[in-house]
Amino acid sequence: MVQSATIKDVAQRAGCGVATVSRVLNQTGPASAKMREKVMVAVKELDFHFSEVGRSLQSSTTRTIGCVVPSIENPVYADAVQGAQEVCLDAGYQMLLICTNYNAEMETHAIRTLISKQVDGIILTVGDVNNSEGLDLLRSRKVPYSLLYNTAPEGQISWAVDDHAAAAKVASVFHDNKHKHTGFLGLDFLSSDRARQRFEGFAEGCASHNMTPPALLEVDDDSDDLTPRLEAFLKQHPNITGIFASNDYRALATIRSARQLSIDVPRDLSIIGFDGIKVGQMIDPTLATIATEPRALGAGASKTILSMIDGSTPPELPSMDQTFSFRDGGSLTPLVAESEDDGKVAAFPSSNDQTHRQVKIQQERPQ
Amino acid sequence: MVQSATIKDVAQRAGCGVATVSRVLNQTGPASAKMREKVMVAVKELDFHFSEVGRSLQSSTTRTIGCVVPSIENPVYADAVQGAQEVCLDAGYQMLLICTNYNAEMETHAIRTLISKQVDGIILTVGDVNNSEGLDLLRSRKVPYSLLYNTAPEGQISWAVDDHAAAAKVASVFHDNKHKHTGFLGLDFLSSDRARQRFEGFAEGCASHNMTPPALLEVDDDSDDLTPRLEAFLKQHPNITGIFASNDYRALATIRSARQLSIDVPRDLSIIGFDGIKVGQMIDPTLATIATEPRALGAGASKTILSMIDGSTPPELPSMDQTFSFRDGGSLTPLVAESEDDGKVAAFPSSNDQTHRQVKIQQERPQ
DNA sequence: CCTCCCAATGGAAACGTTTCCACTAACTGG
DNA sequence: CCAGTTAGTGGAAACGTTTCCATTGGGAGG
Structure with missing residues (x-):
């Protein structure tokens, strides 16, 4: 150097x-x-560029914003970060990224670090909005921040999908497709804000449509053993015809496990996912899901931060129902009258009925 | 603030x-x-933390490393960035991230920005290793840098998959499975280093196994029209039994298009992808692919940078064949003897398969 | 008791900027 | 021709650190 x-x-x-x-x-x-000219010449000759460090010290502004997310291995966060980063860059800001790996201690440390580096603002997804050491720090230091993918406590700004409403929408979609008995597949249900919101929204949606309360299948991180868990689950709740998976990966895994159990999706079991990752549309059957726009959320969070920094009027948060939309897909099918009576037959077809499947594929192709 | x-x-x-x-x-x-005690008390009372900006100015070191990649919407880069970020964090460094969206101008600008911010090192993926304004800048400023996912020119360090060798491996896998006539599906083939390397490696691999030279199907960014392109391609090269797609997404898209054309994967057509994204194993058939370890590469790049900064001995680059491994999957099947003679039958089974014929007719009608 | 040394300490310079202030010189208007 | 602007300019302070250097005081050794 x-x-x-x-x-x-x-x-x-x-x-x-x-x-x-x-x-x-x-x-x-x-x-x-004359001076201007001489200066410009000297600058060219020396290939001079300002040191941002010197500038920062003097202006006590770094033109840097921090971003704290659990992990960008999750494409939802990756896309959100990318969206946020682009907006920052356009405004002449750079982004300092820290991934916490869903670790609360890391989260606090990350925020402390970013404060030390005197970032001008922070975009962050915390584990628990109501109990976050990092958030307290930000508030006491009056550092501009915007939440991302957290359900905002009253009066706070958060760019997030309305998990509750989206999950309720899933329930209503199931209802429109005549499904009455459903299950919810979630991970780490108790410790995660998001999963809980989705379950509650789904349960409430089911209730308001007079469906039976959803059965809960909680899986752990490693989905290798999903197949036996799913089998046991369906045996225990034989009349279930639709499953809402708390994210698309788990929906995909569920489809795969179902296939291993000779349960045809969607004929015997409908699946709806959450997030709208792009592979969902590249597979067969395509995945019915709640489509979200992580980039837009990330971009929004950046805009909020920028407006807090320069005191301009902040961007408007999208209204509840603009944060998601239901995307239909081949993994969901209306429940036909005959199966409606007896879910058990539907869930465990003894048949190796190829014809049915072929016909199904034929129907699907014209899209 | x-x-x-x-x-x-x-x-x-x-x-x-x-x-x-x-x-x-x-x-x-x-x-x-006594003094120590008094100082510590004062620090506690004031909740004092050093300003990294002041420190940086004095030490002319920022404990920040820059990272320039095309886009973290591509999970390969996302994972690599995450791996790199973790190593940095462990070493007490933070990461400044800039995505260039595959834009050369952005790339230069990003590097210039990072230099101004006086990052201690840069991890980057450039569009063209042999002609990069940004790289020239880094060299002239003697900023430590490590390439990532670029095929390194002689004597330079790059943490990357050996595309050439990996593609040759794909050819040998096809050969082991008795496939002789293959195709290569790539995007933006001419402008991308990576795609070219993969094609050349594949072609050379085919040649060395006495297979026919692979046919080239070049697709553009929007894969919506892949189905007709694939159909035309297979009509033009009727004896193709295996396709190597230049990444997993395109492999998935190919499988889907094939299905729309009533071509069964893997029975009628084997597909091998590249990258090893995790959904490849969650779908059916599972995707045969070249598995890579983006996290490890990113982590390696970070370690290289850190060693350049503190003058310690740099980590060893993995040997060529450690940068990838072939992962078998359901999308690849050995070519059975009967079909071996006539690839056309395999690709467009017109035989006694009633279903397929019907589908075929249906498929052709709209056109 | 006088040196000498060393631990403990504070002042001040330096890092690269921006900006306030003071100063000069060249105008303007009377 | 003089007073009063005003454009153009440079010196120096300030931002928050680290570190060099000088200073102090006390203890050890003579």
């Missing part, structure tokens, strides 16, 4: 004071044409 | 000079037990 020319070098070469160089380059304050 | 306490405030409160505070807190130089 060879040390760059400083403003002093430029001043010396141009034969003027540093103040003049600063004025010329920042176009702040007056300067004669 | 309320301004934090500075070291001066601490000194004043502790009744000593700033130098003492610095020495106590950094444990550099001597200090009496």
Whole structure:
């Protein structure tokens, strides 16, 4: 790392004071044409660029915003971060990224670090909105921040999918398709805000449509053993005809496990996912899901931060029902009258009925 | 953003000079037990934390490393970035992330920005290794950098999959499974280093196994029209029994298009992808692919940078064949003897398969 | 008791900016 | 021709650190 020319070098070469160089380059304050010229020449010759560090110290502003998310291995966060990053960049800000791996301690540490680095604002997804050491820190330091993918406590800004409403929508979709007995497949249900919201929304939606309360299948991180869990679950709740998976990956895994159990999706079991990852549309059957727009959320969070920094009017949060939309797909099918009476037959077809399946594929192709 | 306490405030409160505070807190130089105590108390009371900006200016080191990648919407990069970020964090460094959206201008701008911010090193994926303004900048400024996912020119360090060797491996796998006539499906083939390497490696692999040279199907970004393209391609090359797609998404899309054309994968057509994204194993058939370890590559790049910064011995680059491995999957099947003679039958089974014929007719009608 | 040494400490410079202020010189209007 | 602007300029302070250097005081050794 060879040390760059400083403003002093430029001043010396141009034969003027540093103040003049600063004025010329920042176009702040007056300067004669002659001086301007000399400065510009010196800058070119030395290939001078300002040191942002010096600037930051003086202006106590870093043109950097921090971003704390659990993991960008999850495409939802990856897309959100990308969206946020782009907006920052457009506004001349850079983004410092820290992934916490869903670890609360990391989360606090990350926020502390970002504060030390004096970022101008922070976009973050916390584990628990109501009990976050990091958030307290931000508030006491009055650092601008915007939540992302957290359900906002009253009066706070969060760019997030309305999990509750979206899950209720899933219930209503099941209802429209004549499904009455459903299950909810979620991970780490108790510790995650998001999963809980989705379950509650789904349960309430089911209730309001006079469906039976959804059965809960809680799986752990490693989905390798999903197949036996699913089998036991369906045996225990034989009349279930539809499953709402708390995210698309788990929906995909469920479809696969179902297939291993010779349960045809969607004929014997309908699946609806959550998130709308793009592979959902590249597979067969395509995945019915709640489509969300992570990029837009990330971008929104950035805009909020930027408006807090420059004091401009903040962007409007999308209304509840604009944060998601239901996307139909081949993994969901209306329940036909005959199966409606007896879910058990539907869930465990003894047949190796190829014809049915072929016909199904045929029907689907014209889209 | 309320301004934090500075070291001066601490000194004043502790009744000593700033130098003492610095020495106590950094444990550099001597200090009496009494002073240490007083300083620590003051720090607690004021909730003092060092300003990294001040530190950076003085030490001309920022404990920040930059990362420039095309887009983290691509999970390969997302995972690599995450891996890199974790290693940095462990070493007490933070990561500044900029996505270029595959835009060369952005790339240069990003690097310039990072240099201005005086990052201690940069991890980057460039569009063209041999002609990158940004790389020139880094070299002239002697900024430590490590390439990621670029095929390194001689003598340079790059953490990347050996595309050429991996593609050759695909050819050998096809050969082991008795496939002789293959196709390569790639995007933006001419402008991308990576795609070209994969094609060349594949072609050479085919040649060395006495297979016919692979036919090339070049698709554009929007894969919506893949189905007709694939159909035309297979009509033009009727004896193709295996397709190597230049990444897993395109492999998935190919499987889907094939299904729409009533071509069964893998019975009528085997598909091998590249990257090893995790959904590849969640679908049916599972995707045969070249599995790579983006996280490990990203982590390696970080370690390289860190070693350049502190002058320690750099980590060893993985040997060529450790950067990837072939992962078998349901989308690949050995070619059975009967079909071996006539690939056309395999690709367009017109035989006694009633279902397929019907479908075929249906398929053709709209056109 | 006088040196000498060393631990403990504080002052001040330096890092690269921006900006306030003071100063000069060249105008303008009377 | 003089007073009063005003454009153009440079010096220096400030931002928050670290670190060099000088200073102090006390203890050990003579």
